Amino acid sequence: MWELEARFVLSMLWHYVAVTASQAAPWFDADKLPALIAALISIIIVLYTTYHRSSREKFKMREIAGLKAVEEAIGRATEMARPVLYTPGWGGDIQRPTTIASMNFLSHVAGKTAAYDCTLVYPTHDPVLMAVAQEVVRESYARAGYPDRFRSENISYVTSSQFGYAAAVDGIISRLKPASIFLLGTFEAESLILAETGNSVGAIQIAGTDSTIQLSFFIVACDYTLIGEELFAASGYLSGDRSILASVRAQDILKVLIGLLLVIAVIWSTIDALSGHAGSGWWSF
Amino acid sequence: MKNIETRHWTFLGLFVCIGLVMLIDVKLDIPVSAQTRKMYDFIDTLPAGSVLMVSFDHEASSLPEIRPIGLAILRHTFSKGHRLIGVALLAEGTVIGYRLMLKTAAEYGREYGKDYVYLGFKPQYIAAILSMGESIPRTFPRDYLGRPYEQFALLREVDNYDDITAVISITDGSLTTHWMEYGGARYGVRVLSGMTAAMVTTFDPYVASGQMHSLVAGLRGAAEYERLINREGGGERGMLAQTTAHLYVIGLVLLGNVIYFRSRRKRKPG
């Protein structure tokens, strides 16, 4: 079924390229050609790793520090009879791929808290995230076999204001004293406010974000930090979900391609510089 | 319990240090960085009457750091006779931007509607940035006070980014990335920025890759800009407190390590 759909996507794209190429400037923006080629290459690689059986079976992911701690963190909360707090940060909305990665992670965490009968609290700044997270957690609880343990009011919209959200989550942390805190998503300046407050109540903290600047705060203040791309790979590692693992594989293939391209371009530009004629510059996209 | 107490001492120390320093009023002399000068030169050498867009992409909470930067840049643009269109992509920047523009425009006797216009706030910034690339009047049918777009002489000349020399994003977060990634990559708009010091490392690669033209960062950047335009605006005043706070943090880092290595030596006999 999905292979059919994948073929459909490819044929649509092919059609699109053919049509745009055949017509004059307005339909296709020539400046975007490198992006289009790169996108097509990436799509082919993702489809290959997802649907090609041998590539799927050979793949085993390396360990990511911090992910082993997830189980331990939830177990600890259960033992101490304290809740687990999960919050996706103020910077993301549902259109952002990072948020989707965070939802994947949430789904895994929720499955565990359901099984251990541990309270999961999820405050967010975005009502759309609240709606999606409620679905995700409800399903995880149902799949774990405990639909009755799900409380929708624990997945709540607090306020859209950045520091209103920070003040609210700080309040929740210092009152509920969660044993474990997951800070996964797109964070802005509130990152350290939350992480230090979490530290002051003695919680184990697992953080991960695509906001490069906040990573430095999480590294300093949290027990485990997933750096950028690790957040995307994490849910694949945790759940063993084949499709996520396949796209992690695709990311690795693309990374190798990028590395090779960089090396070739740097050597090329150096030779250009040595031989004295200014660069051919094919690498400036 | 012990953890809580140490934490409280570090808090109290900071409070006392800053409090004491602020009772004394001393100004520090600082050199102007190349970054700040690049921004200054860009605005300084534009032909008079160029249309610039200023976007207030910050929250009310970072006002203490943002305000001196905004003041310096707005003063400079108005003094050079450029025309400004103000927008806000975070709701809280709206009234701040409005007040800053009115204040600086009045200082230079600039006229609303002819020399500057304030369009106000649009939610969902990515959408707003992309949408202005299609059509600014469709994105902002009215100005901040609700008057129709066509009413203003300045706006009749402006349809989308093609009619604007550059966008200056005044920011305290990563919103400006969207100006570059959506506005810049999609519509080729030139992006400059005044930002909090915290954001500098985030935007370095963008400056290096040319996606961002130039930036002015933090109280220090504001102080530098104030020197370039020869006007005081609050940037220079906070510099001594800044320096003290820095030294305090350095002291804490060092102290933390001293304690750590001492306790390690005690544990390892011999």
Added chain:
Amino acid sequence: MSDPATIIAGLLTLAILSFLYRDNPIYKMAESLLIGVSIGYTLVIVWTSTLMDLLFKPLFSDGQYALVLPLVLGLLMFGRFLAKTSSLSRIPIAVMIGSGAGVAIPVMLEARTLKQMSATVTPLITESGFPDVSAIVVIVGVLTTLSYFYFSREHKGALGTSAKIGTYFLMIFFGATFGYTVMSRMSTFIGRMEFLMTEFLHLGG
């Protein structure tokens, strides 16, 4: 004496600062007020700038009937009020997620990946023909850090060494970012102190 607005703002400032000692009723009061007021604020802003300006006015006064579609999509969100109709809200969410993902593919490729790649490419020698240490550091840094993010194999052997060097680069970045950020964080506090001392308490300055 300060005006009432300054007194209120000053007292609320102190109420929030009291959290540094610990959670207490005064902080809790300020926090509750902040939550309530800020939700109300967002509600008003979104009502006027989105619902009125983008939807109701153009739809009902200008007759742009195509806007019925987003109106219906929006209303489907209300399905969440009843358990039975709750799954209807998946459709508007699908619109946001799908279109967000669609635009993210080229944007992420172009702005994050391609642009960063081309900026990394510089000759490894200076104009005078000597090796350019900075350029070499950059290319080594990018490649080794990328190798740290390589997930398909355990980090052993050559990959292990490279990933380890990558970690050092990461640490340099985190340290530098932290260092730069301290300045900014202090400015905000200094700004608040300036307000407390000069406007609220009329001390010094």
Added chain:
Amino acid sequence: MDRKVALGVCFIFGLVMFAQYFSQHPAARSVNQAILEYWQIIFAFTLLVGVVSVFKNNVVQIRRGQDRSYRLITLAGLVAMPFLALIWGIKADTPFMWTFENIQAPMQSTVFALLAFFVASASFRGFRARSVPAAILLLSALIILLSRSAVGTFIFPQMTEVADWIRHYPSMSARRAILIGIGLGSLTTSMRVILGIERTWLGGGK
């Protein structure tokens, strides 16, 4: 059934948004514009759902007698703002803006200012040179901090140059690699979403 519809909608909108990026044609631009407006409108309706749930949760807690006075304060603030806006409008110098400028904004700034203290406590606790990477982290932070604080140049005259070099070369190269990685992660995640392989947002399941 509704799950299939949602997946279909997701696929179509994804494809349209993807395709329009590569075109400057007016038709493509207006499709783009329309979908972006949909985002805002859907968000607005969802906000109403969110506010209703906040309202409900607070009322339930008040009935149960939990934190009654605090919940009442929240509700009062929540109701007052739209009320003020309705009567006097929301421009500069209205009661609505007054409340924002004198109640909401100062509190927000102060929550933000708490960060200065948390930076202090984190610096004390988090920078101990326990290992080689931790030592590098410490060293890099110290150099930058010193270079930004006037004292640095007393200790070592070229401090600013060293700090700038770190920022522009080794530090930036790591950030580039992080960005490329995030770009790739976002890319494959988005593709999975559009192709319908990624369904966690629907509550998961096959």
